Amino acid sequence: MSAPLALPFTRILGIDPGLRITGFGVxxxxxxxxxxxxxxxxxxxxxxxxxxxxxxxxxxxxxVDTYHPAEAAVEIVFVNVNPQSTLLLGQARGAAICGLVSRDLPVAEYTALQVKQAVVGYGKANKEQVQHMVKRLLQLEGDPQADAADALAVAISHAHGGSMAGGLATAVKSARKRGARLTSLPVRK
Structure with a gap:
């Protein structure tokens, strides 16, 4: 009788960008x-x-150099009430993405709604609900710090949706043919 085959693993880095605090989760x-x-x-x-x-x-x-992820995911920034804050947050997000692509990582992007839907099952979940579900899904002993929990949630969201990358690529091509403007970076296989 042969030993069971071990399933391959994929290491994923999630980023929750912020100008003061950028959360990361692996x-x-x-x-x-x-x-x-x-x-x-x-x-x-x-x-x-x-x-x-x-x-x-x-x-x-x-x-990236410490944990050697194979893939990365970043939360998409939307316009806030304060345009100046939105601009600053976008620049912080750009710096984070540059850090990822400078290390040749494929980068996926998810909205806060998509992340909350994937992790909590409800797109308008609050931060405490996200923290609690991250704790449960990853079997952590305590709630992670808020920014780190958000980053872990982004990574979890990618882990759940990453298996659908082929379908996502098809949807992206279809949207481009229709002239749609997309907010995601291409996914490399």
Whole structure:
């Protein structure tokens, strides 16, 4: 009798971008099982915007170099009430994405609604509900810090949807043919 075959695993890095605090979460998907690897925050100090963006870029690169993910996912930023805050958040998100692609990682993007739907089952869930479900899904002993929980939720969302990458690529091509503007980066296989 031969030993059972071990399912391959995929390490996924989730990013919740922020100018002050950028959350990160690393999980592994093995079949339908999810396993917690690490999570934390990249904190940028007060100071000039370029220096803060440099800290985010370097921090994301360090996380990639430390945990060696195969794929990355980032939350999409939407317009807030304050346009200046939205612009700053978008720049922080850009720095995080640059950190990922500089390490040749494929990057997927998900809206907060998609993340909450995938993790909680309800697109308008609050932060506490997301934290609680991340704790349950990854079998953690305690609730992760809010920004790290959001990043883990992004990674979980990708783990659930990543198996549908072929269908996503088809949907993207179809939308482009119709002239739609898309907000996601191409997924490399």
């Amino acid at each position: 999980i592994e998907r093995q079949g339908s099982q999810l396993h917690y690897i690490a999570s934390g925050c990249i904190k940028s100090p007060d100071g000039s915007l370029p220096e803060r963006l440099k800290v985010i870029l370097a921090g994301v690169q360090e996380v």
